[in-house]
Amino acid sequence: MINNIFKEQDFIKDFPALSKMIDGTKVTYLDNAATTLKPVSMVNAVNEYYLGISTNVHRGKSYSLEEVSNRYEQCRYAVAELLSCSGNEVVFTRNTTEGVNLVANGLEFDEGDKILVSSDSHHSNFLPWMRQAQLLTVRTRNDGSLDLDHYYELLQLNPKLVAINHCSNVTGVYQPIEPMLRAAKEVGAITFVDAAQSIPHRRVNVTQLEVDFLTFSAHKMLGPTGIGILFGRQAMLNNLQPLNLGGGMVNWVEKDSYDLRKIPHRHEAGTPHIAGAYGLSAAIEYIQNLGLEAMESHDKSMGQHMLDLALERDYLRVINSAPNLDRGAVLSFQIPGLSELDDIARILSDSYGIICRNGHLCAQPYVDEHSEGQVLRISAYVYNSEKDVSRFFSCLDELQGVMF
Amino acid sequence: MNMESPVLDKFLEEVEYAYQNVPFYRKALDKLGVITGELCQDSYQQKLPLTDKRDYRKNFPIGVLAKGFSLNHPMLNKSQSSGTTGERLVTFEIGMNLLQRAITCTQVNPYIQDVFTQPNRKICRYAAPNCSDVECASPHSTLQDRLLADGTLVLPVYHDLLTTSPQLVDRAIDEIEQYKPDLFYVDPTHFAFLLREYKKRGLTPPRIPVITSYSAATEVSKRQILEFYPKTHFAEFLSSSEMGWIAMQCPSGRLHLNEESFFFELLDRNYEPAMAGDLAQLCISSIDQGALPHLRYQTGDMVTQLHGNCECGSKNRSIVIEGRESNFIQLGDGIQHSPLSIDRLIGAPDWLDLYQLEQIEHEKFILKMIVNKKYQAESENAVISNLKGLLGKSVDIRLEVVDYIASERSGKFQAVKGMKIDK
Numbered sequence: 001m002i003n004n005i006f007k008e009q010d011f012i013k014d015f016p017a018l019s020k021m022i023d024g025t026k027v028t029y030l031d032n033a034a035t036t037l038k039p040v041s042m043v044n045a046v047n048e049y050y051l052g053i054s055t056n057v058h059r060g061k062s063y064s065l066e067e068v069s070n071r072y073e074q075c076r077y078a079v080a081e082l083l084s085c086s087g088n089e090v091v092f093t094r095n096t097t098e099g100v101n102l103v104a105n106g107l108e109f110d111e112g113d114k115i116l117v118s119s120d121s122h123h124s125n126f127l128p129w130m131r132q133a134q135l136l137t138v139r140t141r142n143d144g145s146l147d148l149d150h151y152y153e154l155l156q157l158n159p160k161l162v163a164i165n166h167c168s169n170v171t172g173v174y175q176p177i178e179p180m181l182r183a184a185k186e187v188g189a190i191t192f193v194d195a196a197q198s199i200p201h202r203r204v205n206v207t208q209l210e211v212d213f214l215t216f217s218a219h220k221m222l223g224p225t226g227i228g229i230l231f232g233r234q235a236m237l238n239n240l241q242p243l244n245l246g247g248g249m250v251n252w253v254e255k256d257s258y259d260l261r262k263i264p265h266r267h268e269a270g271t272p273h274i275a276g277a278y279g280l281s282a283a284i285e286y287i288q289n290l291g292l293e294a295m296e297s298h299d300k301s302m303g304q305h306m307l308d309l310a311l312e313r314d315y316l317r318v319i320n321s322a323p324n325l326d327r328g329a330v331l332s333f334q335i336p337g338l339s340e341l342d343d344i345a346r347i348l349s350d351s352y353g354i355i356c357r358n359g360h361l362c363a364q365p366y367v368d369e370h371s372e373g374q375v376l377r378i379s380a381y382v383y384n385s386e387k388d389v390s391r392f393f394s395c396l397d398e399l400q401g402v403m404f
Numbered sequence: 405m406n407m408e409s410p411v412l413d414k415f416l417e418e419v420e421y422a423y424q425n426v427p428f429y430r431k432a433l434d435k436l437g438v439i440t441g442e443l444c445q446d447s448y449q450q451k452l453p454l455t456d457k458r459d460y461r462k463n464f465p466i467g468v469l470a471k472g473f474s475l476n477h478p479m480l481n482k483s484q485s486s487g488t489t490g491e492r493l494v495t496f497e498i499g500m501n502l503l504q505r506a507i508t509c510t511q512v513n514p515y516i517q518d519v520f521t522q523p524n525r526k527i528c529r530y531a532a533p534n535c536s537d538v539e540c541a542s543p544h545s546t547l548q549d550r551l552l553a554d555g556t557l558v559l560p561v562y563h564d565l566l567t568t569s570p571q572l573v574d575r576a577i578d579e580i581e582q583y584k585p586d587l588f589y590v591d592p593t594h595f596a597f598l599l600r601e602y603k604k605r606g607l608t609p610p611r612i613p614v615i616t617s618y619s620a621a622t623e624v625s626k627r628q629i630l631e632f633y634p635k636t637h638f639a640e641f642l643s644s645s646e647m648g649w650i651a652m653q654c655p656s657g658r659l660h661l662n663e664e665s666f667f668f669e670l671l672d673r674n675y676e677p678a679m680a681g682d683l684a685q686l687c688i689s690s691i692d693q694g695a696l697p698h699l700r701y702q703t704g705d706m707v708t709q710l711h712g713n714c715e716c717g718s719k720n721r722s723i724v725i726e727g728r729e730s731n732f733i734q735l736g737d738g739i740q741h742s743p744l745s746i747d748r749l750i751g752a753p754d755w756l757d758l759y760q761l762e763q764i765e766h767e768k769f770i771l772k773m774i775v776n777k778k779y780q781a782e783s784e785n786a787v788i789s790n791l792k793g794l795l796g797k798s799v800d801i802r803l804e805v806v807d808y809i810a811s812e813r814s815g816k817f818q819a820v821k822g823m824k825i826d827k
């Protein structure tokens with residue numbers, strides 16, 4: 001047994017990485033918000049493609065090509081099922097970042113158009129918009145929480161697009177996207193959700209949300225790197241200019257014109273990450289077997305446990321410790337007096353086998369505002385238990401005596 | 405077994421014809437030491453091998469084409485199954501033979517036969533496109549592109565049926581209006597989808613006979629078709645790309661085998677002749693000495709023969725189609741339930757438009773439902789208790805009310821999906 005919620009699951013068997021050692025110490029992996037570990041079944045699925053007759057997809061008539069295309073398309077259906085959308089609303093991308101860029105570059109923005117973003121966004125859900133139009137940025141309060149009143153105020157300025165960060169990769173706090181999206185639609189905005197940190201933990205039903213686009217990465221949910229998903233409503237995907245042109249996305253080409261293939265294929269130019277789709281299918285299957293409801297309770301209880309332990313320690317300051325927020329298993333804090341945490345992170349890993357993250361976490365404007373320098377972040381996933389988190393804090397306690 | 409000897413004679417002649425003209429059979433029978441001239445009613449089942457799709461795919465064309473035919477022979481028609489990989493198959497047959505098979509098949513349903521055999525009658529087909537997902541149903545194909553030589557207009561639809569765009573539905577509806585067909589030749593799930601789209605637009609489809617094939621008509625699809633069409637206008641039939649028309653429903657509602665054009669065997673799990681009422685695989689042999697003879701071809705379709713004679717007067721055996729073996733529900737104790745038996749339990753409640761029951765594990769199912777305005781919370785309780793009555797009280801059936809259910813990659817829609825068994 002590794003944790004209370006997934007009593008039956010043999011994570012040690014499923015995740016070889018959990019048995020890896022760093023200088024004789026077993027690894028405690030707490031950097032899941034960056035990317036999760038990978039289960040054997042996922043890697044086997046990837047291998048199945050590469051070690052099989054590894055043809056391309058949708059380009060010809062051979063038997064194996066059909067088989068490969070089937071597996072590739074079945075992954076699309078599995079994603080559609082996960083999100084409760086339709087198969088042609090699922091575009092394969094490289095990652096979350098590409099999903100944002102496809103939309104930012106594929107929509108037409110005119111002089112004077114405004115885009116509403118949050119100041120706690122990941123750079124991926126920030127920079128692509130910055131280049132396209134004037135940004136309206138939702139403030140955060142002093143405690144680090146998003147100022148939702150300000151969000152609703154800014155909506156009155158009629159942004160063309162609203163880009164919401166569903167769950168912060170710094171604080172693990174989830175935003176109430178349902179009313180936020182509804183309000184954005186009421187002012188006629190196109191709605192976009194960065195779900196990189198939420199889809200891995202919770203069921204998100206896009207039919208029940210007023211969301212036009214939503215994006216996430218496979219590698220943060222047990223899948224391979226190099227493949228991600230952009231969900232877009234049919235009408236939206238049809239109106240989006242394809243970012244990349246080339247093979248696989250046209251019906252017919254003449255010397256001076258071409259005719260785009262139906263969605264979603266028009267947004268997938270070039271040979272895609274086929275093995276990645278095999279792997280993503282296996283990852284989704286793994287997640288479905290664990291059960292998204294159980295994953296959500298795990299996410300919440302781990303998040304609470306992290307916060308509880310952090311608040312007991314006065315040598316650190318949690319970024320956004322506001323009570324009564326919906327939070328998941330991600331927590332960042334600063335250590336007052338230490339603006340540089342490279343050494344701590346190095347010692348945690350080399351001497352204790354604990355892998356976590358330090359820095360500005362690709363959300364520099366937010367981290368700069370709420371911390372005097374770098375932060376340390378821990379983030380858990382299904383195979384982590386409360387013990388892992390407790391161990392992290394007791395190691396930190398040890399270091400406190402000698403380092404700060 | 406109810407076997408009339410003229411059919412048996414024709415079958416034995418077909419064996420001789422195949423042996424003389426088709427390399428695949430000559431090799432196979434020589435290898436087994438079969439002497440065709442000595443075959444008779446009592447011995448053919450022991451001596452002659454059964455064949456399946458793989459044989460015809462692997463040996464196509466040189467091995468399976470009869471002497472004297474080539475693929476560009478002017479009398480040949482090409483048909484291609486909508487399946488992919490393990491299911492896919494290309495078949496060629498003499499156009500006249502296929503037509504003759506269709507005509508004898510409709511004999512049990514004079515109303516359909518009249519329409520079908522009218523000179524210059526026009527047919528609209530609405531079913532899974534038989535090409536890969538990406539290339540087909542390009543919204544830019546014209547009506548002319550999809551018009552077949554026999555007067556059939558293939559209507560445009562996407563591979564993944566429920567993703568068919570409103571524009572493409574509009575186009576199908578416009579084309580029907582323009583083409584003025586005499587007969588709909590459709591997949592029942594696809595057609596029920598189209599009828600829902602007609603309804604949404606406040607339109608009505610033309611009042612012409614509807615024959616459904618490709619996949620079994622579920623009770624909910626039938627209910628939606630019968631909302632627009634009187635019973636006399638609607639008949640299910642069984643056809644396949646390799647054989648053509650195999651069986652048709654008579655006005656009394658029974659599905660009669662086309663015993664004028666084929667030699668049928670209903671075989672149980674041990675490949676012995678099955679009794680009426682028992683689960684059997686439908687095996688078919690051609691008897692018209694065509695370009696691509698089939699002997700003892702295992703269709704993979706599981707059927708049961710109905711008892712007794714039909715009131716319509718046809719002497720041909722009648723069957724019900726239980727579903728493909730790979731789609732049977734597998735319970736832990738080795739008991740299987742056919743897609744048909746599940747569909748009967750689900751029935752045709754007026755709030756349900758489309759469903760899919762998928763078995764995940766022996767005791768674990770997901771029931772997805774696309775519902776209409778008549779649906780209220782807990783409408784499904786009766787359905788669930790019916791299912792639990794059959795599958796066991798303790799099974800876990802996860803319910804999901806959804807807007808979308810993916811089609812199979814073949815483009816067909818599978819309402820009941822049994823658990824995949826690892827081979």
Ligand SMILES: Cc1ncc(COP(=O)(O)O)c(C=O)c1O
Nearest residue numbers: 095096097122124169194196217
């Ligand atoms: C909230 C959020 N958005 C976007 C990203 C970028 O994801 P990727 O690097 O897979 O494109 C991340 C990953 O760190 C993230 O946490």
Ligand SMILES: [Zn+2]
Nearest residue numbers: 654658714716
């Ligand atoms: Zn009858």
